[in-house]
Amino acid sequence: MKNISFFAALLALPSIALADDAAKAKLMEIGKANFAVCAACHGPEGKGVVMGAMKMGPTMEASKIVNGDPAVLALVLLNGIQKEGAEYIGPMAAMGATMDDEKLAGVMTYVRNSFGNASSVVTAEDAKKFREQWKSMTGPVSRAKLTELGEKK
Ligand code: HEC
Known part of the structure; x- marks a missing residue:
């Protein structure tokens, strides 16, 4: 019995990894389709759309918010963000109501x-x-909110 469960565990390992890969691929596909809305301001390549001296939105590349605590990233998407003002044409609006949990x-x-x-x-x-x-x-x-959230961690 012991041997059988050992081999069963060995067999299960790659299938768990495959299931994770498939789940990630699906989320990436859903995300790419829904990023079309974001691309209006952040650009299809995520670099931020520039309008003269101003920007529609910042780059996603190496962003601390994008790559940091996912709870903070979620809050930015759910509630929008307005931290600098001057650099951007407008703030980012709350997007929570436009997306279900999967999106x-x-x-x-x-x-x-x-x-x-x-x-x-x-x-x-x-x-x-x-x-x-x-x-x-x-x-x-x-x-101020971002600083507060950063200090709590
Ligand atoms: C109407 C324009 C607009 C749209 C649409 C938009 N954003 Fe933004 N986004 C902004 C602006 C402007 C900022 C910067 C606001 C600030 O810092 O004051 C921002 C900031 C962010 C940040 C923080 C980045 C950082 O490093 O500071 C993230 C993450 C983000 N947006 C993701 C998204 C995603 C994902 C979508 C689509 C679901 C989206 N945004 C849609 C304009 C937009």
Whole structure:
């Protein structure tokens, strides 16, 4: 019996890895499709759309928010963000109502694993938890809020 469960465990390992790969591929596909909305400001290559001296949005490449604590990234997407003002034509609007948990997870996984980024996958279950975690937060994320969240970690 002992040997059988040992081999069963060995056989299960690669299939778990394959299931993870398939789940990630699906999230990346959903994320890529939904990034079309983001691309209006962040650009299809995630580098940020420039309008004269101003920007529509910042680059996703090597962004601390994109690649850092996924809970903070989720909050930025759910509530929007307005930290600098001057550099950008406008703030980023709240997008929580435009995406279900799977789309939110997909977009998060996509930006964390595109444009030179290689950070962890965010599942729909994670996205659901983040929505619950931030449900009483109102208004866009400010620089003060980001500092507060960074200090808590
Ligand atoms: C209407 C334009 C617009 C759209 C659409 C938009 N954003 Fe933004 N986004 C911005 C602006 C402007 C900022 C910077 C705001 C600031 O820092 O004051 C920003 C900031 C961010 C940041 C923080 C980056 C950093 O390093 O500071 C992330 C992450 C982000 N956006 C992701 C997304 C994703 C993902 C989508 C699509 C679901 C999206 N945005 C849609 C304009 C937009």
